[in-house]
Amino acid sequence: MARTTHPSDHEPLYSRIATQLLGELRDGSIPPGERLPGERELATRFGVSRETVRQALQMLRRSGLVSTDRRGSHATLPGTTAEHVPSLDFPVGAHTAEPCAVRRTTVNWETPPPEHAHALGLAPRRPTLVHRYESAAADGTGLRTAVTSFSAVAVTEVEELARYRDRADGTAEAQLRRAYDWMRKAGLTLHHRDSITRLPQSVRVTRRVHDQYDRPLEITDLVVDAQQDALVYEFTLPAAG
Missing domain, CATH: 3.40.1410.10 (Chorismate lyase-like)
Known part of the structure; x- marks a missing residue:
């Protein structure tokens, strides 16, 4: 699959978006226990395509930082899940x-x-x-x-x-x-x-x-x-x- 890259440092764009999204999860911009915004909203927020957002979420899933079910995507960072409330x-x-x-x-x-x-x-x-x-x-x-x-x-x-x-x-x-x-x-x-x-x-x-x-x-x-x-x-x- 072709990957979109950052023009200056050749870092995959989806990787940079994943890093930014992870930062929002850690600093509380996305409150613990809430679903992540949908792909369309994230694409608009970061100014990228939905495919790039999808790749970023997949990267976070592979790292065990996000889980996805039929209700959407949720952060699985330590201390942010509902079970810790x-x-x-x-x-x-x-x-x-x-x-x-x-x-x-x-x-x-x-x-x-x-x-x-x-x-x-x-x-x-x-x-x-x-x-x-x-x-x-x-x-x-x-x-x-x-x-x-x-x-x-x-x-x-x-x-x-x-x-x-x-x-x-x-x-x-x-x-x-x-x-x-x-x-x-x-x-x-x-x-x-x-x-x-x-x-x-x-x-x-x-x-x-x-x-x-x-x-x-x-x-x-x-x-x-x-x-x-x-x-x-x-x-x-x-x-x-």
């Missing part, structure tokens, strides 16, 4: 360290609540993956219930969620605690937005999650039996560098 249990805030006498989770392929369908951009009566969680203490206090609806984007692009479609009958125990890890592995950067509403005997938290392209991924309604004045959320994030 601390995990958040799904749904956030539903799980408690207190001993529970009742804890049940199920998934079903069904029409979501109307407000969920609207938030996710789903057509009326279009079914999707719906997750339900319930826990309570032995004496029945501390009841927590959560209903989550996933968007078409999440079910289509996150392989582990897609597998539930054919077996989501509302009866089997569902283990989705790593749902956010699965989303990051699929190249999705997660942005959470919580709205907290105080009710007479409980607190409702409505959580909306979207990706780096502002596409909705899921919406959760979490209701916590509130016997105290404050609802405490605790998050741990890695230090920079």
Whole structure:
């Protein structure tokens, strides 16, 4: 295959582009966990052909610095993969360290609540993956219930969620605690937005999650039996560098 060369030092152009792209991965210009831009966008950015970009990506793949699947290309530099990001249990805030006498989770392929369908951009009566969680203490206090609806984007692009479609009958125990890890592995950067509403005997938290392209991924309604004045959320994030 003919190779385009730099006119001054005869370095293959694709090699120079690979070096520049690797620099962006290392300096954080392309954030960890996000998919690399498409070949067309990279070609425009570097002022080269898509074939040159394709050769540069192939060079990085051979070096083990980039991996490509049906969802696109992802950096595999040490410390940049989703597995190195601390995990958040799904749904956030539903799980408690207190001993529970009742804890049940199920998934079903069904029409979501109307407000969920609207938030996710789903057509009326279009079914999707719906997750339900319930826990309570032995004496029945501390009841927590959560209903989550996933968007078409999440079910289509996150392989582990897609597998539930054919077996989501509302009866089997569902283990989705790593749902956010699965989303990051699929190249999705997660942005959470919580709205907290105080009710007479409980607190409702409505959580909306979207990706780096502002596409909705899921919406959760979490209701916590509130016997105290404050609802405490605790998050741990890695230090920079």
